Amino acid sequence: MPDHLSHHEALIYVMVMMSAVDKTMADDELERIGSLTRFLPIFRDFARERLIPTARDCAALLDGAEGLDIALEVVREAxxxxxxxxxxxxxxxxxxxDHAIRNEEIRFLQLLRDRLDLDKLTCAAIERSAIARFRK
Incomplete structure (x- = not known):
């Protein structure tokens, strides 16, 4: 793991943590991470070859003692x-x-909201917009 994460790496860490929080990294979640890093403007100047090494670094951190808490703090600082x-x-x-939000994912979102000091109204708006976008 690098001494300091770039904002790109921190955002990738968040996506990897969300994917891994339920102990399985589903293919559709991994595909979504790849597509988000390809088309979102925030990743325009990100070196795409760094995606897999960054995801591996995050997974290694998560495997350690208190990995989730440490990873959240690293993200907050970066x-x-x-x-x-x-x-x-x-x-x-x-x-x-994957069109299914599990309890572990809800709990992770709460932890992320608290660690990043986001207000509940902003988070609710983000969640509501996702419901509208992913409705079948």
């Missing part, structure tokens, strides 16, 4: 405040990829 809602939105996107 992200500028203006990207906190972006991180939350990316987590919601990954959670919605």
């Amino acid at each position: 992200l500028p405040a203006r990207l906190n809602d972006t991180a939350y939105a990316l987590a919601v996107e990954v959670a919605a990829a």
Whole structure:
């Protein structure tokens, strides 16, 4: 793991944590992470070859003692405040990829909201927009 994460890496960590929080990283979630890093403007200057190594670094951190708590703190330190809602939105996107939100994912969103000091109204708006986008 690098000493300091870029904002790109921190956002990828959030997506990987969301995918891994239920102990399985589903193919549709991994595909969603790849597509988000390809088309979102925030990743425009991200070196795409860093995606897999960054995801592996995050997974290794999560495997350690208190991995989730440490990873959340690393993300909080790396992200500028203006990207906190972006991180939350990316987590919601990954959670919605398989059209089923599990209890572990809800709990992770709560932890992320609290760690990034996001207000509940902002988070509710992000969640509601995902419901509208992913409705069948």
